[in-house]
Amino acid sequence: MNVRNQAPRLTAHEAPKRPKVRYLLLHAYGRGGTIRTVMNQANSLVRAGWDVELVSALRRRKDIQFPLDPRVTVSTVVDLREGAYTPPPGVAGRWHDRRRARLLERPGKHIPAGEFGYRYFNRYVEEQLIAYLSTLRDGVLVTTRPALNFLAAQHATGGVVRVAQEHMNHGTHKRDVQQRIRETYPSFDAVAVLTEPDRQEYEQLLPGTRVVRIPNAVHSLDQVASDHHAKIAVAAGRLFPQKGFDMLIEAWSKLVETYPDWQLRIYGSGEKKAELRALIEEHHLYNHVFLMGHTDRLDDELAKASFYVLSSRFEGLPMVMIEAMSHALPVVSFDCPTGPSDVLTHGVDGLLVPPEDPDALAQAMAKLMADESLRSEMGVAAVLTAASYGPDAVHPRWEALFTELHEQRLGTAGAAKGLRV
Amino acid sequence: MKPHAEVDEVWPRDGRIRLVGRIHGRAADSADGWRLLLVLRGTDHRLRYDARVKGDRFESELPIADLAGRSDLADRDAEAGGEIEEWDIHLTDGEAELRVGRQLDDIRGKKKIMVFPEQRVSGLSVRPYYTVKDNLSLECRPESLAGEAI
Numbered sequence: 001m002n003v004r005n006q007a008p009r010l011t012a013h014e015a016p017k018r019p020k021v022r023y024l025l026l027h028a029y030g031r032g033g034t035i036r037t038v039m040n041q042a043n044s045l046v047r048a049g050w051d052v053e054l055v056s057a058l059r060r061r062k063d064i065q066f067p068l069d070p071r072v073t074v075s076t077v078v079d080l081r082e083g084a085y086t087p088p089p090g091v092a093g094r095w096h097d098r099r100r101a102r103l104l105e106r107p108g109k110h111i112p113a114g115e116f117g118y119r120y121f122n123r124y125v126e127e128q129l130i131a132y133l134s135t136l137r138d139g140v141l142v143t144t145r146p147a148l149n150f151l152a153a154q155h156a157t158g159g160v161v162r163v164a165q166e167h168m169n170h171g172t173h174k175r176d177v178q179q180r181i182r183e184t185y186p187s188f189d190a191v192a193v194l195t196e197p198d199r200q201e202y203e204q205l206l207p208g209t210r211v212v213r214i215p216n217a218v219h220s221l222d223q224v225a226s227d228h229h230a231k232i233a234v235a236a237g238r239l240f241p242q243k244g245f246d247m248l249i250e251a252w253s254k255l256v257e258t259y260p261d262w263q264l265r266i267y268g269s270g271e272k273k274a275e276l277r278a279l280i281e282e283h284h285l286y287n288h289v290f291l292m293g294h295t296d297r298l299d300d301e302l303a304k305a306s307f308y309v310l311s312s313r314f315e316g317l318p319m320v321m322i323e324a325m326s327h328a329l330p331v332v333s334f335d336c337p338t339g340p341s342d343v344l345t346h347g348v349d350g351l352l353v354p355p356e357d358p359d360a361l362a363q364a365m366a367k368l369m370a371d372e373s374l375r376s377e378m379g380v381a382a383v384l385t386a387a388s389y390g391p392d393a394v395h396p397r398w399e400a401l402f403t404e405l406h407e408q409r410l411g412t413a414g415a416a417k418g419l420r421v
Numbered sequence: 422m423k424p425h426a427e428v429d430e431v432w433p434r435d436g437r438i439r440l441v442g443r444i445h446g447r448a449a450d451s452a453d454g455w456r457l458l459l460v461l462r463g464t465d466h467r468l469r470y471d472a473r474v475k476g477d478r479f480e481s482e483l484p485i486a487d488l489a490g491r492s493d494l495a496d497r498d499a500e501a502g503g504e505i506e507e508w509d510i511h512l513t514d515g516e517a518e519l520r521v522g523r524q525l526d527d528i529r530g531k532k533k534i535m536v537f538p539e540q541r542v543s544g545l546s547v548r549p550y551y552t553v554k555d556n557l558s559l560e561c562r563p564e565s566l567a568g569e570a571i
Contacts (some may be wrong), residue, residue, distance in 0.1 A: 277536065287429075290534050291534065293533060
């Protein structure tokens with residue numbers, strides 16, 4: 001590249017215009033971990049001077065639920081809010097309107113039924129997303145779940161650099177989703193996963209495809225530390241079978257008589273609330289285990305506790321656990337796929353126990369309940385572990401990846417057009 | 422903080438409701454003469470039960486059958502078609518009436534967080550609950566209305 005000898009173009013080459021980065025989310029207005037994480041990434045990028053847009057495939061709410069830098073632009077592909085859609089006027093308009101109503105009723109045909117978000121992808125949503133993806137010509141497109149990755153792989157083919165994010169571990173996906181992953185992910189410029197076991201698995205599945213491990217970042221490391229004194233254990237997550245709160249309640253029932261002055265506080269809302277409440281009543285734990293509901297101040301609540309419990313059946317990378325560690329909370333966790341064993345060192349910053357084993361979970365919790373100085377020691381170690389998941393440790397890796405992929409694309413695009421660059 | 426009876430545990434089971442807690446803001450000069458006092462809201466109807474007091478600890482319990490056994494209930498039910506009754510719980514030494522509640526911890530909005538199971542007796546569903554002011558009351562509803570949100 002003899003461009004380096006030409007002074008004016010040298011400057012242009014060394015400081016290439018940063019590509020615009022678009023994140024495509026299923027529902028940017030929701031409250032899930034993926035959404036929160038993507039907003040953290042967007043905030044960091046926009047503060048570093050990047051041009052960032054969040055694109056929400058669907059919109060069911062008025063407001064964004066997490067802190068988002070106002071410089072990040074937000075747009076929606078299909079707005080499903082009441083009154084958001086105005087049928088176009090005239091005969092053609094009525095035809096379009098009827099067609100839309102018909103397509104909204106039809107199940108999607110591009111998304112395998114095993115995708116956990118399958119129910120959101122009717123024919124209308126698919127059609128609108130495909131139309132949107134087909135318009136993209138430049139910059140970087142980051143798609144954030146398998147369904148969106150599949151659509152981008154096939155339809156965002158106009159020149160945009162494509163990065164597929166996986167927020168769940170591969171083994172969690174149903175067989176039809178795994179099949180589509182093998183078929184479509186090789187067309188991505190990079191596939192980004194959260195943990196080392198997952199990186200190895202994807203690399204084997206997708207020979208020749210670039211697979212990178214970039215963990216999610218916690219939103220801040222500047223947190224109030226627990227003093228490990230209060231007899232409070234904390235857990236958090238959607239009240240949903242994946243999170244295993246049923247097993248956590250069962251585990252608590254095994255130690256409540258030995259540690260009657262301890263409380264378990266479970267933060268989060270979700271469709272299994274009534275079942276979990278019934279389980280609490282069945283075990284007569286209504287004085288000890290509390291379903292706290294959603295809180296906007298989880299940081300404050302974490303700081304009050306003395307340890308964190310993760311009872312999930314599976315995870316991608318459990319971010320609230322790492323946030324808890326940034327408050328100096330040691331962790332008791334099932335060694336489920338994937339995440340806990342990537343983050344935790346057993347006996348140092350937490351205790352890892354065999355997955356889906358409430359007895360083992362109870363024993364490990366009892367060990368921490370019995371020993372305040374052990375909680376403090378492990379809590380200090382937990383802060384150190386959490387530091388490698390801080391925004392400053394993680395987000396530069398996204399910048400480096402996007403920059404590199406963008407430059408590669410400029411290089412090949414120039415070469416393809418026969419330009420001397 | 423006003424003197425009150427701070428709840429530690431509420432045990433609605435086996436046809437009884439047992440309360441355990443601490444007297445806060447008033448010295449229990451004598452362990453004798455303490456009673457748990459239930460007042461039917463909006464009336465002067467009262468029920469009293471022995472309370473065991475030791476130091477600042479108190480403990481008391483009541484059989485929920487008492488709440489269904491009021492003599493005027495049948496008449497009133499026939500008139501009103503069954504209505505929800507609420508009993509406010511106090512602890513008293515004969516002089517002061519201390520409201521029973523949970524004021525000293527950091528949990529806001531106990532009404533929806535510290536939720537207790539219902540028990541049924543004689544067509545009545547009885548459930549202890551925290552009021553919006555974090556005081557403890559009992560809600561009695563005819564089973565025809567049971568299951569509706571508080």
